[in-house]
Amino acid sequence: MNQQFLDELKAVTGEERLKEREPMSRHTTFRVGGAADIFVCPEYENLPDVIRLCRRYEEPYYIIGNGSNLLVGDKGIRGVVIGMARITPRIEVSGTRIRVGAGMLLSTTAACAAENSLSGMEFAAGIPGSVGGAVVMNAGAYGGEIKDIIEEVTVLDREGRSARLMAQDLDFGYRRSGIAEQGMLVTEAVFRLSHGEKEAIRGMMRRLAQERTLKQPLEYPSAGSTFKRPPGFFAGKLIMDAGLRGYRVGGAQVSEKHCGFVINREDATADDIRRLMREVAQKVEEMSGVRLEPEVKMIGEFS
Ligand SMILES: Cc1cc2nc3c(=O)[nH]c(=O)nc-3n(C[C@H](O)[C@H](O)[C@H](O)COP(=O)(O)OP(=O)(O)OC[C@H]3O[C@@H](n4cnc5c(N)ncnc54)[C@H](O)[C@@H]3O)c2cc1C
Structure with a gap:
């Protein structure tokens, strides 16, 4: 260096x-x-x-x-x-809008929405990403997506120049946006929510959290759903039907609780996880003809 x-x-x-x-x-x-x-x-x-x-x-x-x-x-x-996740937090509520620094956790932002009786972020409370990552990925759950509640973002381009972009400029799709492709860094987001009942909002967040705990292997390290949902199918079901529940490569495993999750069961390496993902995709394609596409982003150098 x-x-x-x-x-x-x-x-x-x-x-x-x-x-x-x-x-x-x-x-x-x-x-x-x-x-x-x-x-x-x-x-x-x-x-x-x-x-x-x-x-x-x-x-x-x-x-x-x-x-x-x-x-x-x-x-x-x-x-x-x-x-971005360790930058000094910034969050500001004004009417039905929340302006938040991109490094802030989505869960903290959703808690702030609930505290201010603002509805719209209930679906996002259990997604363990930052605001910036959630915008880039158009994160979603339980019928909601970031694109439904985002009003604008502030970004830095590859020259370090700042720009404000409105939601319609962000080219959102299923678990994607145009932000990463254009090499932009999100510094801030504005969510537009609606007035609601504090206790009803909190109750919904609690129910969705319970559902996650019941259905997802939150007791093991993972990156959530490993593959995108193929149109017309569920990745977890295809993997289960291919007989891969609990399938292991080294320390990586297809979760027994939810086959859509690859977990770090025991001292997995990135290579174990990548090999497991490839084998799963291959087997599923052989069995069902459906090609699984990773939702998880792979970066850096592999062995
Ligand atoms: C247990 C578990 C449950 C999950 N459940 C869900 C779910 O229900 N729904 C869902 O959609 N996802 C889910 N995920 C996946 C993940 O939480 C989301 O994709 C989340 O939005 C990623 O945010 P992050 O900050 O962790 O991004 P990272 O993983 O750090 O990065 C993801 C991408 O965003 C880019 N990025 C991050 N921050 C910025 C920024 N400020 N500016 C520009 N680019 C940036 C990175 O370069 C990378 O390309 C889950 C993950 C886990 C572990």
Whole structure:
């Protein structure tokens, strides 16, 4: 790593906000992944300079939120990882709108909505992502999706320039948006909700949380649904019907509780998980003719 780049980066972020050789297993819900060359969590106002520095020194950078939809390779990530989840939280409620920093957890944002008797985020309360990650992924559950409640986002482009984009500019689709493809970093989002009854909102969040606990293997590290829902099918059902419930590769396993989840059952490596995902997809295609597409994003270098 270029020492001058490192020194300039430290000057921008502050030394305490930069780590070298940081294991990504500490920053992903799968609890796997090798080290990132550099991991930074700058304050919002320093993000443009971090991007500009990376560009000037031609160092690749990758943005992560809460790491709940990521599989990072065992050999880690070359370049700079910008971690959004530890940035100083920002949240502001005004009427039926919530303006929130992209690093804030979706669950905290949903709790704030409930506290202010605002309805619309009930579906999102149990999704363990950051606001930025949820917008990028158009996260959704129980019939709701981020695209239904987002009004606008503030982004930084690849030159570190800030822009406001309205929901209709974000090219939302099933578990995707145009944000990642355009290499933009989300710094802030505005959700537009509606007035509701505080206790009814909280009650709904509790019910959905109970349902997750009942149906999902929350006791093991995972990245949620491993595959996207193929049109007309459920990935978990296809995997179960292919006889793969509990199927293991090394420490990775198809959850016995919910076949749509690959879990880190016992000291899995990223390679175990990737191999398991490939074998599952192959077997399902053989058995049903349906091709499963990963929902989990794979990044970094694999063995
Ligand atoms: C137990 C469990 C349950 C889950 N349930 C659901 C569910 O019900 N519904 C659902 O949709 N998902 C679910 N997920 C998956 C995951 O929580 C969502 O995809 C979430 O939106 C990812 O957010 P994140 O902050 O963790 O993003 P990360 O995993 O850190 O990143 C995901 C993508 O977003 C990009 N990104 C993150 N932050 C930013 C930013 N600020 N600017 C630009 N790009 C950014 C990353 O580069 C990456 O491409 C679940 C996961 C787990 C572990």
